[in-house]
Amino acid sequence: MTTTAEELESIAQSAAAAAPVWRASSATERAAWLRAIADALDANVAELVEIADRETRLGTPRLTGEVARTTGQLRLFASVVEEGSFREIIVDDADASAAPPRPELRRFLVGVGPVAVFSASNFPFAFSVAGGDTASALAAGNPVIVKAHSGHLELSRRTAEIVAGALHAAGAPDGSFALIEGREAGNALVQHPAIQAAGFTGSVSGGRALFDLASGRPAPIPFYGELGSVNPVVITPAALEARGVELATGLVGSFTLGIGQFCTKPGVVFIPAGTGFEDRVSAAVASVTGGPLLTDRITAAFPDGIQSLLADESTALIAHGAETPDGARPVVVTTDAAAVAARPEALLEEVFGPLTLLVRYTDEAELHAALSVVPGSLTATLHSEPSDDVARTLVLLQERAGRVLFAGWPTGVAVTWSQQHGGPWPATTSLHTSVGATAIRRFLRPVVFQDAPERLLPPELRDASLASLPHRRNGVLRTPAAPHPVG
Structure with missing residues (x-):
């Protein structure tokens, strides 16, 4: 079943409407939404594995472990959101004696807006509908629209139902998550003006075609593709x-x-x-x-x-x-x-x-x-x-x-804060990773507030919040765990 142009337009507009809510959501809310997805997937693991094995023939042990990896990714990003350093908060206090005089500047990272995710064939859970691209995009504060892989459509539909249902039950806004199907719909998705970034795992030819579409838009968007690797x-x-x-x-x-x-x-x-x-x-x-x-x-x-x-x-x-x-x-x-x-x-x-x-x-x-x-x-x-x-x-x-x-073999990628899963072309279209906590960086952009009244600052940039968030002030790194500046 191919998603029609009319259906895609409705989905994209709903995601655009949800984007400001996600961007303004608190760390507590966003982490709870991510954990709700993880809990729902774990609760349905037997059903999901049965569907996945029927479509991919990867076997119950492998697929069961992959579900655990997928829910582990979601919970990792929940902790990333709560920890707060992903926002890269930087404050420079005003200094009239500086040359030139310095205004007050407060900088942080915010979600880019709706993100398109293209599922992989070889990991029907961990790099698919609720996989690492989806988890990191949601954690960054963005709605997600996933293009299902044709190799496991039934699993994609059922996983999407579970994800959407979990988000709705947890209080996330309508338009937070959706699934589309069909190559033409996927091409249209990456070109839709509501989409602000895309993540892809697949072939060099398919990824390059989408990369060119993303770059050729009237307003180009970043395209984070994992394409090919001889390792x-x-x-x-x-x-x-x-x-x-x-x-x-x-x-x-x-x-x-x-x-x-x-x-x-x-x-x-x-x-x-x-x-x-x-x-x-x-x-x-x-x-x-x-x-x-x-x-x-x-x-x-x-x-x-x-x-x-x-x-x-x-x-x-x-x-x-x-x-x-x-x-x-x-x-x-x-x-x-x-x-x-x-x-x-x-x-x-x-x-x-x-x-x-x-x-x-x-x-x-x-x-x-x-x-x-x-x-x-x-x-x-x-x-x-x-x-x-x-x-x-x-x-x-x-x-x-x-x-x-320097030991062992490269198959098997740990899901951790420090993991890097990217590389020079054609491994990826960007230097940013698709696994590990820093995968969130792909779907964020910097914003600076200059001489902003306290009441108009985002909550994270107000002094009351900075006391509990990692940040750099006047060049000095400060962490809530340490009472004195470090670095």
Whole structure:
């Protein structure tokens, strides 16, 4: 069912009417609204998981955990709202003796207005209707309109019903939340003048098309897209010598997790040539089964991606996972660093599904030449030993990713205050993250009040409120937990 132009117009106008109420809502009100959504989702977890498994075939254990992650995100942002530092309050008192004379200035961040959110296919809860984009946009004080993903429409509708019902019961204004369906409606949504920002998780082609629409509006809006990522991994000779079997097992577990459909899958792994690591990976993957992929489009694209890689003369398919009755088998392909450096456009395209590319390097110069052409990614991982000099390698990895790991594997993203889940293009269209407390920053804008009468200031900027909120005054950071200025 596609949302009509008339329905979209009504939804957008309702969101625009609700925006001032959300912007003016107190921290207590906004946190309560977020927790009400989380509680309602938890109360309906069995029903939601059953629908999600029927539509995505991701399995009850994975999906149950994903609901918990989703409600955990909502509760995290409730605590972010209550803590208050997300507003970035700054006050400069008037100073007539300054050159030039300084007026009184009070600055903080406010919600941008209605936000469009585009659901992902691979995380039907955590990056979907009530996922991180929705949670952070609501926490920032904005109504949300979600475009449902075609891969799980029934789940999207039911989740939206629960979210809207929870917000209404908790006292949030009408127009706080809505769901639309259909590609044309999604294109129209990002162009609607009521929408002030958009969040997206999906393909490079789909995200780029929406990004261009958002940028091409008469009044352009920020578009925060998470698009594609190969998530490079570098393994040093010393690391392989110390724990080669462990690294092979860990890699296979990571690139096959969720049938290779995690946005943080290690897709390109740089390994020392002549160490036999390929054989260890082949042995580890041989007994690992794949399974059905999320959508028909993804299913059709996976073998095409494999064939595109194998079309390059440098590559070879060295291992398959176990046979599966339907769906995709895990695949391991090899190439060399010189080929990657020469033809990155052919060898470094993301293949969505259970495939990893092992890239052999003979020395650091060859490794660094190849790393220098790796596209922007969400993550970069370095497996080394204390004896290794990895300073230059680390610089290259840091330049290409928003999160750098030194142990373990990149699949699995903690939902915390400090988490970063973004990176240079094409990982994201912006440097801002879509996971973690600072995701809220995407949907806020700064406003300064100059010489404003106390009675006309927003409550958060009045002196009585500042006593309990983190803020900076005349250049000095003040926190309610500390009786004396810090910093």
